[in-house]
Amino acid sequence: MDLTPLWLSLKLAFMTTVILVIMAAPLTYLLVYIRFAGKSFFEALLTLPMVLPPTVLGFYLLLVMTPQGKIGRFWEAVTGSPLIFTFSGIVVASLVYSLPFAIQPMKAAFEKIDRRLLESAYVLGLSPMSAFFKVVIPNAVNGLTASAILVFIHTLGEFGVILMVGGSIPGETKVASIAIYEAVEALRYRDAAMMCLILVPVSYLFLLLINRLTKRQIYGA
């Protein structure tokens, strides 16, 4: 059995998780603590990938990520290589697709922090940026971890968006979920079962971890 798709899935999940946790933290701060016009529209837009069919999201991403699309053209101008049907392309697609899964647990954790702690930090001389790193982040560790785990397992299971944006290029964009689909189509049930056997317990363990963290966040245990 070729383990490359599994390795690609893990690599994609890891990269998406790291980038998204860093990206989502300031975005969540913006949503929770800053008042601005059109906030509810902005929040709904960020949550949209959660409810859109992956093929719809994949279709729009495909449009903007081709060399003629805005993001694809920009990417090519900066890196000299195309974005579509590449590993970088599926990372970008995963970032968009999993963004709401990163934001939601973080938002719950940030909202739980007593605002007076932030006020106390300001009075003690901290700028909003320092207060974010010294007060918000340390008090939202469980939420950040839950967010990272959720993004990781969600990315492991991605199919539709990746197929639309990355296709199925072995060693480049053919991740585990696509490899399983292709194995089933080719009646290679044994290969499909082996990959499923690896993915199911990994996802299950991560979910258990999320539940424990969420309980700790709720009950403070």
Add this chain to the structure above:
Amino acid sequence: MELSVSIKKKLPHFDLDVSFSCRDSRLLALVGPSGAGKTTTIRILAGLDRPDEGRITYNNEVWVDTDKKIFLPPQDRHLGYVFQEYTLFPHLTVIGNVAFGTGDKKAAESLLRRFNIWHLRDRKPDKISGGERQRCAICQAMIRRPRLLLLDEPFSALDAVTRQNLRKEVRTLKQELSIPVIHVTHDISEALYLADDVLPMVGGRIVRKWMVQFMLKGRPSEQERVTEDIYALESDSRNSEELSVLYDSLEVIQ
């Protein structure tokens, strides 16, 4: 050093409209029932709320001037604030909390010793009592050597014995400090025990007639000052209601 305040703010149930000043080494108590606008006033002083109109100056430094659109953020006011509720950082130890604003562990250590909580330095806030937490909060507020100290009902969540002990400590601290201290409380006896000046607040305004009553009850020596107030009020016939209360108060004392 003088803090000068003149602010207005529209609140859901009333309009806040207060003016007062406080010199260094003085403790001014804003006293009144819940919902009188005391905490809003102190929050505006800290820069955590903005007034609709008004001006706050500290010596020659303008902290707020709504006409000139000046607003100094809380981090630049260099003040100490002890909140009504416990606002210690739960992820830090006692010493970590005290040193939070400056990172100066040595200064934090000496403050912890001064307030008799040195032995708790490595505990987290949820592992110490309410009185110990407020002592820690006072140390946290003092470590930056603030130019102004704001105390927002710091003893309200404490039991009677702890409250009495902390009051004594704050009174001693006040005598050592050479900065203005603004103390918000709903407890008249606490205000009279700690304050050099008492400003009663009701419905967002400072109520003079109450002030006189407080003074008479707690400080008979203030009678001379009260009499001066009465003379001032008598010169204006519109103050008849206020005057009648004053006369009643004087009768009670005499």
